[in-house]
Amino acid sequence: MSAISDMNYNGPLLYAIGDIHGQYNQLRVLLATLLKKIKPEDQLIFLGDYIDRGGETAQVLECLIELQQNRPETIFLRGNHEQLMLDAMECIADNGDIQLNIELMHWLQNGGLDTLKSYSIENIDRLPRLIPLHHLSFLKETAFEYETRYFHFVHAGLLPPGASWSGEEDGLDPRLWIREPFLSYRPLFKGRTVVFGHTPQLSGKPLVEHNKIGIDTAAVFGGPLTAVALPDEGLKSAKCKPLFYQTPHC
Numbered sequence: 001m002s003a004i005s006d007m008n009y010n011g012p013l014l015y016a017i018g019d020i021h022g023q024y025n026q027l028r029v030l031l032a033t034l035l036k037k038i039k040p041e042d043q044l045i046f047l048g049d050y051i052d053r054g055g056e057t058a059q060v061l062e063c064l065i066e067l068q069q070n071r072p073e074t075i076f077l078r079g080n081h082e083q084l085m086l087d088a089m090e091c092i093a094d095n096g097d098i099q100l101n102i103e104l105m106h107w108l109q110n111g112g113l114d115t116l117k118s119y120s121i122e123n124i125d126r127l128p129r130l131i132p133l134h135h136l137s138f139l140k141e142t143a144f145e146y147e148t149r150y151f152h153f154v155h156a157g158l159l160p161p162g163a164s165w166s167g168e169e170d171g172l173d174p175r176l177w178i179r180e181p182f183l184s185y186r187p188l189f190k191g192r193t194v195v196f197g198h199t200p201q202l203s204g205k206p207l208v209e210h211n212k213i214g215i216d217t218a219a220v221f222g223g224p225l226t227a228v229a230l231p232d233e234g235l236k237s238a239k240c241k242p243l244f245y246q247t248p249h250c
Helices: 024-038 057-070 080-089 103-119 124-130 134-138 168-172
Strands: 002-004 013-017 043-046 145-147 150-156 193-195 212-214 226-232 245-247
Touching: 013 024, 013 103, 013 150, 024 226, 043 103, 057 134, 080 134, 080 168, 103 124, 168 226
Parallel strands: 013 043, 150 193, 193 212
Antiparallel strands: 002 245, 013 226, 145 150, 226 245
């Protein structure tokens, strides 16, 4: 485990964790470090994309649910992959019959098959019987965003004021899906810095800009899993830089 930068600040901290994508071992290592540091007044925030592509989604969700029970104030945001899975599950009839449709196929083609393998599901006909209901309930209860006075936490980003984007035609929520024009936007968003995941930083280094901090460091592609610690009173007020924690690269 490595920490990047330094923080000379003793007030409440906001800890955000980036995209996990079924990387249970990295999550376990990162949490072991963070839970030794987190004070009762600190806030823990997960930015979504807990599932798909990696091979241990079931273990990741069980870990997060246990964490939620021990720290009920933890914020769990929804990522686009959670939305894909929830949309796919809606195609299951009340009697458990599977109705193949575009939502189900879209999920399976974007990492859903890896999620099914983590539940030892080899045939989609067994899907409604083998995914635990408390896992689905956890995903349904995830939030789309979380705001503090100085920070806006969201999975993918925010649509800049007055801008449009390609996902509008498909009815996609920019908080789950957007890249551009969010990534190119430079002003603060209503005076807040946006902390987000979704767009993998293949260098393994977090993206740090004037108005945004990106902490998806491509854990599922061999990069580290990243968390950032931020002062609740804002970076300028606290006169410090973000403090990053990262697991070793795979």
